[in-house]
Amino acid sequence: MNVLVIVATAGEAARLADLPTCVVVSGVGPVAAALATQQALLTSDFDLAVSAGIGGAYPGSGLVPGDLAVSGVIVQADLGAQDGAAFLDLAALGLSVLPDSPHAGVFSVWEGAADLAGRLGAPCGPTLTLNTVTGTAERAQALARVYPDALTEGMEGAGVAHAALLAGVPALELRGVSNPVGPRDRAAWRIGEALAATRRGLEELLGL
Template sequence: MLPLIVVATHAEAERLLDLKARVVVSGVGVVAAALATMRALAEEGAGLVISAGIGGAYPSSGLRSGDLAISSRIIQADLGAWDGQQFLDFDELGLSILPDSSHAGRFAAWGAAPEIARRTGAEVGPMLTLSSVTGSAEAAAALEARFPGALTEGMEGAGIAHAALLAGLPVLEVRGVSNAVGPRDRAAWQIAQALQATRRGVETALEVWSEGRT
């Protein structure tokens, strides 16, 4: 079975269509990504699910535009409740995204992530999924404090990871960095470089997956 690659937009898909994998465009956002992944897996099985695309890098990650990030964990970072100025996650609230077991929306990534990072020179670490893009330095710093070591921010990864978990499949998030997380400066985004980095990461992930099957 071919790996399944899920991207949010057609622009992200165009750079990946020639790879030996099935590429699905989900639309933007965690719900769209989860539903598209579930539908794709129902139509055809896969051995690996990859969430791929461009994203912003948190300031303390050290990542710059054109760099590559590989997930160690995929975290639905805005899942919880505010109690005044304090954010309570699902563990603290006693809630779960699963009906019969405890799960706070923090998904383990495919175990080959460190090898992919080694081959590509990428950083490997937690990646955050949010339904709203962070738009201030203060908000970015607060997320970094809640999730030490967070590399990037995207809007689909946790939805794709949730669908992969329900299907019993390994999952990986690959992000090419287009910008810094914080104040929105669209003119400074480096889309072409980010797309190129994303392809490099996905291509290497597919190589590692293929080697593991031989």
């Protein structure tokens, strides 16, 4: 299987550089990730596009730093409108991320995701993409109410999934957990452990 791996930063890529696959550094955010994914997909016939890197874990996920999450769906979680205390997603607004068909920014993933998660002993569930990293307990709780099964949040997954969808290529997101979603306590982040978890997921995917 010819796998394209998209990461946001050079630091993430450095931990994966020796893997026998194409690793592309996109820059941060879904737009940068989508553009980098599209460009890479034009260069080769890839079988799978993977958004990989570190992320925060939602309180109800049961995940702790050093754990791995495998996407069951990839959600552009902040795309919509705030209506007072309520969040309206694109489906509620009657809008779509695609020009010619309904699509609310919830992207299906590669059909092998659940099997991969089982082999890794990792949960498989919704991974959220946000343009702004969550920094308060209140915001984390609000997102968890809208997406009660959410595992992790990152900033690139939906961008990779969107570009892959347009190219007719399956997508997947793998997030190693560096911290809980909520107040930003950088001293408590476990980036090394998170990157090791991400690498473990990619090694299993690649059959290493």
